[in-house]
Amino acid sequence: MVKVSIIIPAYNAATTLKRAVQSVRKQTLNDFEILIVNNGSTDQTAPVMSHLVQADPRIHILQSMKGRSRARNQGLTKAQGTFIQFLDADDELAVNKLEVGSSYLTNHPNSSAYITAAKYQNDKRGDESIRQIPLTSAAPLLKANYLPMSAPLVRKSALIKPFREDLEYNEDWLFWAENLYKKEIAVSSTVGTTIHITSANTMTQFDRMQMYECYVRGILKEEFSARGPRYWARDMRYALNYLLSASDATSEDLKLSKTMAWPIRFSRLLLAVPPLRAVITKKRNAVKARSQYG
Numbered sequence: 001m002v003k004v005s006i007i008i009p010a011y012n013a014a015t016t017l018k019r020a021v022q023s024v025r026k027q028t029l030n031d032f033e034i035l036i037v038n039n040g041s042t043d044q045t046a047p048v049m050s051h052l053v054q055a056d057p058r059i060h061i062l063q064s065m066k067g068r069s070r071a072r073n074q075g076l077t078k079a080q081g082t083f084i085q086f087l088d089a090d091d092e093l094a095v096n097k098l099e100v101g102s103s104y105l106t107n108h109p110n111s112s113a114y115i116t117a118a119k120y121q122n123d124k125r126g127d128e129s130i131r132q133i134p135l136t137s138a139a140p141l142l143k144a145n146y147l148p149m150s151a152p153l154v155r156k157s158a159l160i161k162p163f164r165e166d167l168e169y170n171e172d173w174l175f176w177a178e179n180l181y182k183k184e185i186a187v188s189s190t191v192g193t194t195i196h197i198t199s200a201n202t203m204t205q206f207d208r209m210q211m212y213e214c215y216v217r218g219i220l221k222e223e224f225s226a227r228g229p230r231y232w233a234r235d236m237r238y239a240l241n242y243l244l245s246a247s248d249a250t251s252e253d254l255k256l257s258k259t260m261a262w263p264i265r266f267s268r269l270l271l272a273v274p275p276l277r278a279v280i281t282k283k284r285n286a287v288k289a290r291s292q293y294g
């Protein structure tokens with residue numbers, strides 16, 4: 001058994017996959033396997049993958065249907081590592097991320113994940129920012145998604161539920177919440193991953209992600225009874241964003257949990273008052289303009 005399995009979904013990633021893989025091959029830890037999952041690529045991803053396999057026997061190619069969650073689940077079924085590291089095909093790992101994280105988890109057997117900060121690099125605008133992970137436990141994962149996909153190094157034995165393959169966005173939030181809630185985690189302020197924001201990220205994606213936030217929050221309320229006053233403000237925010245995103249971006253009707261009914265109803269009342277709608281819309285547009293996905 002290898003120490004770490006790195007799972008990389010690759011969809012039309014011909015121009016970035018080599019960079020992602022090289023960031024793993026440069027790790028100070030050598031005991032790993034790389035599972036590249038080609039999930040329906042139509043560009044030159046397959047030849048790039050073949051070339052990478054020839055360069056390093058630790059790299060393995062898997063195939064799946066299109067979809068990030070399908071690809072990651074395929075990787076999880078084949079992974080031989082004690083620890084799991086997810087990495088998107090256009091992102092990178094810091095050179096010592098695997099060594100530091102696996103060492104910590106080996107020495108702290110009660111911890112399920114070692115989580116680092118992330119650098120967001122906007123390749124379109126040319127700017128970057130650091131996102132620290134504002135967690136001391138996994139409990140707040142029921143309220144919001146605080147974990148970039150490549151920030152955690154996670155113990156494989158802690159992963160009891162797969163990714164939901166029917167979710168278009170925020171599948172990672174549900175995955176981390178379902179698998180880490182009530183488990184011990186460690187959070188480091190050191191940057192362990194670089195997340196590249198490319199021109200493929202659009203405003204439409206921003207809107208749809210906000211719709212799926214409301215949808216996933218409803219699932220978590222049902223699964224964990226995560227309700228009460230400490231959640232009310234966040235639930236109102238999700239409901240307002242859902243209603244505004246649905247009118248802006250898509251007519252898709254997600255079947256929200258009944259637990260989100262009162263925030264949706266109250267949000268409709270607020271948005272029915274023109275001055276309130278104007279203020280809420282202005283604040284949302286400001287967030288949208290600042291978003292990495294703008």
